[in-house]
Amino acid sequence: DVKVTQSSRYLVKRTGEKVFLECVQDMDHENMFWYRQDPGLGLRLIYFSYDVKMKEKGDIPEGYSVSREKKERFSLILESASTNQTSMYLCASSLFYRGSGNTIYFGEGSWLTVV
Amino acid sequence: AQKITQTQPGMFVQEKEAVTLDCTYDTSDPSYGLFWYKQPSSGEMIFLIYQGSYDQQNATEGRYSLNFQKARKSANLVISASQLGDSAMYFCAMRDGGATNKLIFGTGTLLAVQP
Numbered sequence: 001d002v003k004v005t006q007s008s009r010y011l012v013k014r015t016g017e018k019v020f021l022e023c024v025q026d027m028d029h030e031n032m033f034w035y036r037q038d039p040g041l042g043l044r045l046i047y048f049s050y051d052v053k054m055k056e057k058g059d060i061p062e063g064y065s066v067s068r069e070k071k072e073r074f075s076l077i078l079e080s081a082s083t084n085q086t087s088m089y090l091c092a093s094s095l096f097y098r099g100s101g102n103t104i105y106f107g108e109g110s111w112l113t114v115v
Numbered sequence: 116a117q118k119i120t121q122t123q124p125g126m127f128v129q130e131k132e133a134v135t136l137d138c139t140y141d142t143s144d145p146s147y148g149l150f151w152y153k154q155p156s157s158g159e160m161i162f163l164i165y166q167g168s169y170d171q172q173n174a175t176e177g178r179y180s181l182n183f184q185k186a187r188k189s190a191n192l193v194i195s196a197s198q199l200g201d202s203a204m205y206f207c208a209m210r211d212g213g214a215t216n217k218l219i220f221g222t223g224t225l226l227a228v229q230p
Contacts, residue, residue, distance in 0.1 A: 031216050040124070042206060043220040058217075088158065094216040104150075104216055106160035 006091050006107040019078040021110050023091030030096035032074035037088045081114045117142045121221035128197045136192040136224045138207035148210040149190040155203045202228045
């Protein structure tokens with residue numbers, strides 16, 4: 001069974017803290033994504049990576065960075081957390097080849113609260 | 116720029132009735148894919164159905180069907196014989212024309228099925 005695992009389901013952090021959200025996939029996928037989900041805004045792409053050490057900005061990269069040192073792991077980093085980064089974060093992965101249908105797999109989400 | 120629009124923030128439907136969730140999209144790319152996902156309160160994203168831009172027939176998956184009207188740029192989800200377990204947030208998404216499988220999401224529709 002395919003699996004995208006996000007390390008933390010619920011986190012509470014203080015303003016100014018450095019926060020790491022980890023995502024691991026076991027499907028040997030080339031592509032990995034970090035989305036942020038907010039009510040009324042849907043899911044918005046923060047960053048994505050199409051290979052080890054490769055990354056591209058999504059629609060809302062400000063305040064975030066990412067790291068992909070190994071193919072199976074994609075980390076989202078909040079260098080200095082702020083209250084407006086309180087949100088639900090979803091990781092996803094897919095093969096590089098587009099294919100069709102159910103080719104994009106999501107983790108269960110990480111609920112981050114910054115106080 | 117590519118865009119997905121879901122104009123129904125919330126909807127009610129009676130159990131066993133059919134319901135249509137609206138989705139319109141905008142893209143200049145002749146090759147694209149349209150997805151519908153279900154997100155229960157637990158947060159996981161469940162893939163429901165996919166329609167490719169060159170597919171001749173409307174996609175169907177069990178009780179789900181996608182009413183694809185290419186000229187109108189609409190991709191409405193039809194759920195037949197609603198069940199209480201269908202109560203969830205539903206997202207329409209489009210895969211862009213690149214090779215990365217990057218998805219652009221709408222803002223979602225919250226469906227409540229009433230007994």
